[in-house]
Amino acid sequence: MTETSAPSAPSAPGAPGGPDFGRFVENLRQLLDVVADTRPPAAVVAQVADQFAQISAQLAKFAVPEAERVTGMRLDLDGRGQTMVPAVRWDERGSERAVARVTFGRHYLTLGGAVHGGAIPLVFDEVLAMLANHERPFARSVYMNVSFRGLTRVEVPLRVEATVDRVEGRKLFLTGRLFDGDTLCAEVESLFVQLRPAGA
Numbered sequence: 001m002t003e004t005s006a007p008s009a010p011s012a013p014g015a016p017g018g019p020d021f022g023r024f025v026e027n028l029r030q031l032l033d034v035v036a037d038t039r040p041p042a043a044v045v046a047q048v049a050d051q052f053a054q055i056s057a058q059l060a061k062f063a064v065p066e067a068e069r070v071t072g073m074r075l076d077l078d079g080r081g082q083t084m085v086p087a088v089r090w091d092e093r094g095s096e097r098a099v100a101r102v103t104f105g106r107h108y109l110t111l112g113g114a115v116h117g118g119a120i121p122l123v124f125d126e127v128l129a130m131l132a133n134h135e136r137p138f139a140r141s142v143y144m145n146v147s148f149r150g151l152t153r154v155e156v157p158l159r160v161e162a163t164v165d166r167v168e169g170r171k172l173f174l175t176g177r178l179f180d181g182d183t184l185c186a187e188v189e190s191l192f193v194q195l196r197p198a199g200a
Helices: 023-037 041-058 121-131
Strands: 089-096 098-104 140-149 158-168 171-178 183-193
Touching: 089 121, 098 121, 121 140, 121 158, 121 171, 121 183
Parallel strands: none
Antiparallel strands: 089 098, 098 158, 140 183, 158 171, 171 183
């Protein structure tokens, strides 16, 4: 079964984190890009460091157990409402194939306009995990072998294509490719294994 994604709909007021949680996360993404791309004077660094501490203290009062957290659990939002991985936006999601778009912000910059190599497996893991778990029992990654084929640029719309190549019992073998236009930037081979039912 294949579905084509529409842009995320406005969140219902009753959704965890409320209707502004998407904006909350997007503003944090923008902040990470700005921090990575600026050279503020020492006085501003000291002032903003204090502001960061105040924000952390403000939010820490609302810490919850893992099962109750919002970050990473809002499937109605691009990127599931988390900031470790750049927001993945789905064009196609099915049980055998997925296609998504992603843009690495300046937060992921290393040198020469290139994305840090360690950030690329994060995106592959996000896409492959969603594919492996689409209408299937829950599966975890066992390994990912990533091959870099060319420079991956920041601030450029990229395309990720992923497929389930074969299934052997609880094992799912997947491959993925990251493209900048028609240029292959990286590819991955991976294995996911479905967890046994409790008590099995």
